[in-house]
Amino acid sequence: MTPILTCEHLTKTYGVFRALDDVSFTIEPGKIVGLLGENGAGKSTLLKILAGMLTKTSGRAQIDGNEPGVLTKSYVSYLPDKSYLNDWMKLSDLFTLFSGFFADFDIQKAKEMAKNLGLSEKTRLKAMSKGMQEKVHLILTMSRHAKLYLLDEPIGxxxxxxxxxxxxxxxxxxxxxxxxxxxxxxxxxxxxxxxxAIFLKQGKLILHAPVDELRETHHQSVDALFREVYRS
Amino acid sequence: MRWEFDNTRPVYIQLCEQFTNAIISGALLPGEKLMSVRDLAKEAGVNPNTMQKALSELERSGLLYTQRTAGRFITENKEKIKEIKQETARLRVLQFLNEMAQLGINSQEIEELLSHMKKEES
Structure with a gap:
């Protein structure tokens, strides 16, 4: 199967600091992949580069055959770690905004999700709690019919x-x-x-494997394995 | 069905075990139609690919079969179900005997224990 995402020797440096250091991996269609790592491991940096929000220093990234940029934004749905929305907007305003921006935005789906999560379309973002705002971001991201979803800490x-x-x-x-x-x-x-699961540590990819395989070989949960890997 | 998982073991194996238990205990009946992979995955809260893998495994072992257009069903082969039921029971007993051996309890003591418990029950 042709991978939906390919990274080859992807590197991002800030002066001497290597935020992302020679990261290579591929992701096939239909997969849910966990990007795991401690604070500052490079998770958000990687997602930002793939979302086209940040320029890499060297290496290559391809999403469905294209480098991250204007074109890939039409089929990559990105949930950033910080809100980028105007907080005076109501949910209904955001739906209109997204419908205009993204051809693949499914407003029916968004409305249904908002209803199921107990959000009113008339509430302004400003008047919502942190958790409610997170739900809004997730609704907007998941209501697109994208080829690749990049979710940065969606359930914190x-x-x-x-x-x-x-x-x-x-x-x-x-x-x-x-x-x-x-x-x-x-x-x-x-x-x-x-x-x-993909484990990042200090900008480097240290492990990429199917989670059931990890459980089979290590006889422990991915959570426990993670703690072990990052202790040493 | 109620699903419970222990994250230290592969999820697809646990799905297989729980389906097998449901079939041999009669919670899922011979010939019964299963929900779609997606709905089952949603119900169990697992990845659809993992559910797919478990179902393929169960098809290989003969507990499930697929009819190309109609969907996936529990086998109607009652002999097969009985066979797997006995095999499962045998494995559990073996495991139990192992645990007793670790406690230093021999087979005679186990039998005494069992008959004693039976009396208490009745």
Whole structure:
């Protein structure tokens, strides 16, 4: 199968600091991949480069045959780690905005998700709690029919019930030939939905394997393995 | 079905075990149609690829079969189900005997324990 995403020797430096150091991997269509690593490991840097928000220093990244840029933005749906939306906007305004920006935005789906998550379309972003704002971002990201979803810490601030719904949403709302790259600290919460895990440490890729294979060889959860890897 | 997972073991193996248990205990009946892979994955809260892998495994072992257009069904071969039920029971007993051996309890003591418990029950 042709990979949806290929990274070859991807590197990003800030002066002498190597935020991303010679990272190479591929992701096939239909996979949910966990991007795991401690703070400052390079997770957000990698996602930003793939989303076309940050320029790499060297190496190569290809998403469905194209370098990250204007074209890939039409089929890559990115959930950033920080809000970039105007907080005076209502949910309904955001839906209109996204419909204008992205041809693949499914407004019906967005409305349905908002209803299921108990969000009113008339509420301004400013008046919402942190958890509610996270839900809004996730709704906007997952309502696109993208080929690749890049989710940077999507479940950090939401309550456990919403987390379950969000994971459900992720499982049911991506099509079979789309892939998801999801960065998180909350490994125990997401490991059941992952196909593969990528471990980053100090900018380097130290492990990329199917999660069931990891459990089979190490006889421990991905969460436990993660703690072990990052202790040493 | 209720699903529970232990994250230290491959999820697809646990899915296979839980389906097998449901079939041999009669919670899933011979000839019963299964939900789609996606719906099952959603219900269990696992990745659809993992669910697919478990179902393929169960098809290989003969507990499930696919009809090209109609979907996936539990086998109607009751002999097969009985066979797997006995095999599963045998494995559990072996495991139990192992645990007893580790406690230093021999087979005679186990039998005494069992008959004693039976009396208490009745």
């Amino acid at each position: 601030g939401v309550d456990p019930a919403a987390r379950d719904y969000i994971l459900d949403t992720i499982l049911t709302n991506f099509s079979e030939d789309a892939s998801i790259l999801i960065s998180t600290h909350m490994i125990a919460d997401v490991e059941q939905i992952l196909d593969e």
